[in-house]
Amino acid sequence: MKWFAPIPLSIKLPLLAATMMVLVGTVASHQVLQSLAQVQDARIRELARMHVEGLSVALGPLVLRRDIWEVYDTLDRASQGVGGRRMVLTAVADERGKILAATDPRRVPMDSDIAALADDAVALDNLTVDGASPVLSLLAPLTYQGRIVGQIATELDVADLLSERRKALLFLILGNAIATGLLSVAGFFAIRKMLQPITTLARQMTETKGEPHPIPISDIPRGDGELARLARTYNSMVGAVLAKAEAERRLAERERFVALGRLSSSLAHEINNPLGGLLNATDTIRSYPDRPEVVRKSADLIDRGLRHLRDVTRATLDQNRIDPEARALTPDDFEDIKLLIQPEISRLALDLEWSVEPTSVTECSLSAGPVRQIALNLLLNACSAAGQNGCVRLMALTRNGNLTLQIMNTGAAMPQAALDRLLEDGPLLPGGGVGLRLVRDLITKLGGAISHSHENGVTCVAVSLPISWESADAEE
Structure with a gap:
């Protein structure tokens, strides 16, 4: 059923409805044909029973007297009746199983063994129109006054019943096909109409870019x-x-x-x-x-x-600048950042430690704009957290194919609101820090990671960025 899974729901449900209609039609047709077969079997058994009982009453004394001509005449008159037209052949035998008379003497000669007709014959209660042959063979005892005095073998023509069954089957197939087709088409459009809100919802969710x-x-x-x-x-x-x-x-x-x-x-x-x-x-x-x-x-x-x-x-x-991502990162960008935060360092009398590996920065193909924004925002927050006469440190180096920036400062730990902005993607609460959510968004856009620690009065924020944004995007 793997092929069925990718089919849209607006097609899948109508197909399931049409399949259910076909199954219901098939079951209903089977029940109709089964009922028709039961009716036909009951009709043929009733007709055969009446034929055998009528012959038993008429032929009983004649068989006991072995009046062959009277037996033949009775069989001939019985075959001319309305019910006898279905009887293709009727033969009567005595107690020994020897034929006394038959409606077709050439086929069933007198004194022949009735067992020759009994190969495919069945008892009266087992008589059924099974569709295998248009002729049914019946073998029944000839009873007179509670005594079995002989046997009656009869072949019945059921071709008309089989034709009736075939016509019923054909009409059922055509009727079910037409009804199922019409109902399937109507059901298809009805279900499509009912599922239109689902289709609209799926389109709104997938085509919004x-x-x-x-x-x-x-x-x-x-x-x-x-x-x-x-x-x-x-x-x-x-x-x-x-x-x-x-x-x-x-x-x-x-x-x-x-x-x-x-x-x-x-x-x-x-x-x-x-x-x-x-x-x-x-x-x-x-x-x-x-x-x-x-x-x-x-x-x-x-x-x-x-x-x-x-x-x-x-x-x-x-x-x-308007297009900050158009230029690759260079060591001069870190010198610019150092120059930009120098007034804040001087104002707060901070001790600034600056460690940038020029070779590591040169090996990167990162855009200058986002990296500068990340470093500047984190340094501004570090200066604010360090306070008067504190210490701020920046380290930039490459580790395991990533550019690692470490911004450390002395002073109090970062408040929870600021941590939420820096490390989480949840709703923003009042408070926090300058540009921390912007820093997280930029790091996420570059495919990097950020971590935070506070030990022995020193806060450390570490940013790890793939040295090549294009390669990071290809890996994803």
Whole structure:
């Protein structure tokens, strides 16, 4: 039945209904034919019994007297009657089994043994129209006044009964075929109509391309039946999923803006300090234009300040470029991340430990944008958790074909709400951490894994990413 499983339900149920109709028609036809056979058997037995009993009454005295001519005359008159037309042959024998007379003397001569006719003969109670032969043979005792005085052998023509049975079978087959065909077609369309909500539901669930759509109100059955409730429940689930996705999108957007706000404020502070120095240098040049050594030192200070501003601006642009996934990850991306979090490190007087293996990063074919976003968000949270005068550490290396990022910080353990955002896919609760759900979504998209531990006052978040996103996708 494996071939039957892939068939759609809208085809499978009508086929099952048609099969049941055929089975019911077959059983009904068998019962009709069996009843017809029983009626025919009863008719032929009754006719044979009347024939034998009538001959017994008429032939009993003649057989005892061995009046052969009278026996023959009686048989001849009996064969001319209405019932006798079915009797193809009738022969009468005495007690010794010797033929006294027969309706066909040429075939059954006088004084021949009746046993020659008894080879295929059956008793009266066993007489049945079995369809094997159009002629039935009957052998019955000839009884007169309670005494068996001879035997009667009779052959009955049942060709008309067999023809009647064949016609009944033909009519049943044609009638059942027509009725089954009409009912099957009607049942097919009726069941297809009843299963239309299921078909619509399956189409909505399989052809949405990742975004579920509700079933139109016009396609929902009327009333409060099971299919109507199923369609309404599905629409409710779709609404809940869409609402959840929208809430997560707004929350992720809010977290992104929070992270950008914190980063922007730190960068503004980082840019403002060099600007003050640059303005002082320009004032010095204006004040001492005639002192070349002062002008040279001020120009060097201006050059260093402008280069620092250029690096900060470039790192910020790379972090927020429109197509962040178009460029492969390089060691310079980690230098940009270090530069971006430096204001936060300075503001909180944190001790930063930075360990990046350039060779490991160069071997990766990961997109720069997602990796930068993951590292920056985790580092911002680590800085916030470490607090004033804490310690933050980043390690980047390759292990077993994966790029491993380890972000560690001292301070309190990560709250449960933040852990839920970072490690689980369930609904988002108030609280948590900046960008943690975004981090999890990015890691999942890259086919990676994330783990968390807190021991001896140190929190460690480890991210493992396949060094080639294309190969990871092929393995899946």
